[in-house]
Amino acid sequence: MSLASSLSAGERTSVSRWLWFNRIRFKQHSVLPGFGLTMGFTLLYLGLIVLLPLSAMFLRAAGLTPAKFWEIISAPRVVASYKLTFGASLAAALVNSVFGFIVAWSLVRYRFPGRKILDALIDLPFALPTAVSGIALCAIYAKTGWIGQYLHPLGIKAAFSPLGITIALTFIGLPFVVRTLQPAIEELDGETEEAAASLGASRWQTFLRVIVPSLLPPLLTGFAMAFARALGEYGSVVFIAGNQPMKTEITSLLIITKLEQYDYAGATALAIVMLLASFVLLLAINVLQWWTGRAYHKQ
C-alpha cells in the first residue's frame, strides 16, 4: 500500500499496467473465498503423505546402478513371480469380463427375486477386508474344504496352486466389470434396438452389431481396472497361494520377503517394476475412459 501511495498518479498507472500484463495466470479470479487455505492444506497433505514417501522410494532406487537394478528384477525367482502374477491376473480379469457382463446385463435388463440383494452384494469385495476373504477362500478350496474336497479326487488342486490364486483374484476384481458396465447398459437406448428389430435384424444380430460396440469401451475399462487391481493384490491371495518360490509366489509377496530379509534395494526395485505396470494400466484406463466419454457424448 505504501509503495502505491508514494508514486504519482501517472507512475501508478503505468506500474499497474505493467503488473497486469506480467502476472501469471494461474487461477481465474473467483468470488468464493478459501482457495488459498484449502489448496494449501491439500498440497501439504499430499506432499507429506504421498510425495515424500514416494520420493524416498525413488531415491533408494536411484542408489542402484542400472546393472544391479536389472540383475534384481530379472532374477529367475522374480521372473517366475511376474509370470504367475501377470498370468493369474489376466485370467481372473477375463473370467470377470465374461461373467461380469452376464451379471451386469441380468441386473439391468431383467427382473427376478433377489435382484436388489444381488446388486448390493456385488460390492462385497470392496467392503470385506482382504484377510477375511483370504482365509475364507482358503477354507473353501483346501483339500478338506467345502469345494476342495470334491475337486481333490478329480485331481484338481485348487488351493496352493495357480488356480487358487486365480480364484482369489477373480473375487477381488468382480465388482469392477459389473459396476462399469451397469451404467453403460442403462444408458443404452432401447429405441435403437427396436429400430434394428423393425429393420429385420435377429436378436443375436442386434446384440452383435448394435449393443456390443457401445459396450466395448466400458467393458475394456472394467477389464483393465480388474486387471490392475489383481496385479497388486496381496491379502486375499497370500493364504490360498501356498507361496512356494518359483511356483506359487506372487510378486507382492516377494517384495515383503525381501523386506523381511532387509533387502531394501531388492524390494524397491521390484516395487518400481510394479508401479510402472500400474501406471501403464492407469494410462490405458484413462485413455479408455476418454474414448468412452467421446463415444457417449455425455451432457
Add this chain to the structure above:
Amino acid sequence: MSHPSAAISGGKNRRAANDPLWLQSLLISLSLGFVGLMLVLPLSIVFIEAFRDGIGAYLKSFDDSAAWEAIKLTVISSAIAIPLNLTFGLAAAWAIAKFDFKGKSLLITLIDLPFAVSPVISGLIYVLLFGLQGWLGPWLAAHNIRIIFAVPGIVLATIFVTFPFIARELIPLMQQQGSDEEQAALSLGAGGWQTFWRVTLPNIKWGLLYGVILCNARAMGEFGAVSVVSGHIRGKTNTVPLHVEILYNEYNVVAAFAMASLLALLGLVTLAAKTYLEWKVQQELQSSLEPSSAEA
C-alpha cells in the same frame, strides 16, 4: 468402485426385456450361480467356521487380551485416520470443485494414486522413509521415535490407503452441485465459513457420510500395507486383520474366523449403509437438476 454421484440412472431401460425366456433364465441362473459361488459362499464360510464348535468356542476367542489389543488398535487407527482424511477431503473438494486453476487433473490423479498402488508398496514406501535403514531412520533412532513397527506407522499407512475415499466422493458431487447457492449466500452477506457451514455442508451430507463409511471399512480392514509396517508384534502392533492372519497360521481356525466374523459383520454393515446412502445421494442430485415449472 461404484460412484453414486456419477451414476444418475436415466431409467431409459426399465422396459420389459425383449430377450427370449430361455435366454433370460440361463443368464439369470448363471449370474446367481457365479455370485453365489464367488461371493456368498466365502461370506457364509466365515460365519460357519466361526461357529463350527458352537457359541461357547466362538465367545472364548474373545477371551484373549491380544485379541482385544488388536481391536483397540484397529479402532484407534481408524479414529485418527478418518477425521484427518475428512478434513483433507473437504479441503480438496472445495478447492477443486469451486475454483478453476491449472493443474487440476494432475491434482486429481495424485489423489487417485493410492488406488493404483499395491497395498504392499503403500507400506513399503513408509518403511523406506521411516525404517531403520530408511531416509529418516537414523534421525528417528537418535531421538528414540519409533514409527515403523509401532503404532504411528500403522496409522500413517492406514491414512495413505484411505485418504482418497472421501475426496473422490465429494469432488464430483460438489462439482455437479455448482456454486450458485454459495454465491447467493455471499451476495446476502454471509462470510466464507458461514457459507460453508450453512449452505455447502448440508448439501453434501449424504455424500460425506458415504465417503466416511467407505473410508472406515477400508481403514479397519486394511491388511497388506499395515502388514508391512507393523512388525506383527503380538499384542502391540497387530490390528484385527493381522491378528486373524496370526491365528490362522497357528491353525487356531475357530478363533481366526471368530475375529474374521467381526470384520465380515463390519463389511455387511458397510454394504447396507452404502446401498442406503447411494440411494440418498441419487435423490439429492435428482432434485438439484430439475426445477419444476408448473403454475405460478
Add this chain to the structure above:
Amino acid sequence: MSIDVRNVTKTFGSYTALSNVNLQVKDGELVALLGPSGSGKTTLLRIIAGLEIPDDNPDSSILFHGEDVARRQVGERQVGFVFQHYALFKHMSVFENIAFGLRVRPRHLRPSNDVIADKVNRLLKLIQLENLGKRFPAQLSGGQRQRVALARALAIEPRVLLLDEPFGALDAKVRQGLRNWLRRLHDELHVTSILVTHDQEEALEVADRVVVMNNARIEQVGTPSEVFHNPASEFVMDFLGNVNVFRGRIENGFAELGHFSLKVPHLPKSEAQDANVYIRPHELEIELQANGTPSLPATVARINPAGSYAKIALAASDGRELQVDLPFERFSELNLHLGDHVFVSPKKVRVFVPEYVI
C-alpha cells in the same frame, strides 16, 4: 441509489464478454439489459453485483451513488441478486431461506428472532406465499421458487436489485403474470433494479429504460418507445420486433431497391452507396391498385387473421417474402384472399448505411 459503470471490460481467456462498457442507471429506475445470448448482459449484471471482477484497468470503476465499490466483496455491496435458476438453499425451509441474509449478519447488527420473524412474514405476505413458510424448495412450483428467491434478496433491504433472467425457466402464462407483478412491486418499493432478459417483450413491457446489448457492447440505451421506434443501429431494429429488410443503393437522394425507389432527401447527395432499408410490418401499406406512390407488386401468400392485427405474408415480384401487419378494419376493407395481386408501399422507413446511420 444510482449506479455508474465506467470503462468496464471483461475477458475470459481469449473470449471478450464485455468491451469497454459504460452505463448510468438512475436512482429508483427499473432498467432492462436486453440482448441475445453471448451479448454480455449477464456478465455486466454479475460485475455490478461483485460476482465477477472486471479486467484490471485503472480507468474502470463501478460507482454506487458516487462511491467506487469495485474493490468491495459481493457481500459488502448490499445488492440483492436473484439467480436464473433461483439458487434457493435446498436444505432450508422457505422461511429460513428468506431469513438467511438477516441471520448471517455479524452479532452487533443482527436483529432479534422476533424482528426477523416479523420481516420474513411480511415478505411472505408480499410475495403471496403466507402459508408456505415451512415448505422446502423442492415442494414448490417454479413460479413460487422464483418469488421466494426475490423475497430472499429483498430481505436484506438491498440498495439495488439485480435479476438474472428471472422468468426464463417458466411457462409463458406464468411469465406474463410474474412480469406484471414485478413491475407493480417495483412501483411500490422504488428500489433501483436491473433486469437481464433475452425476451424483448418482457424488456419493453416492464422497464423504464432498455439497454440493448450485442457482442460485448451496448448498442443503445433508451425508453422502450425510443429503442423500438428510433433504433440507433441495424442490430437494434432487427432485434426488436419484426422487420422487412431491403438491400439496395443510395444515389442522389433516392434509395434504389430494385423494383422501386424511395425518395430519401435527408441523405447527402454523395456517390452511390450500399444501404439496408428496414421497414416494420405495420409500416407497410397494401393497395389494390398502383396509385403513384413507390410500391412493389406482390401476391398474397398467407393470411393469419387471428390477433389484433391481421398478419399477411406476401411474395413480392422480385421473389422476396414480405410481412405486412394490417389493422383489422383495413384488412376487412381490402377483403384480401390468397393469391390476390396487390401493391405494397412503405409509410415509414429507416435506412442504415454501413458507416453511419440516418
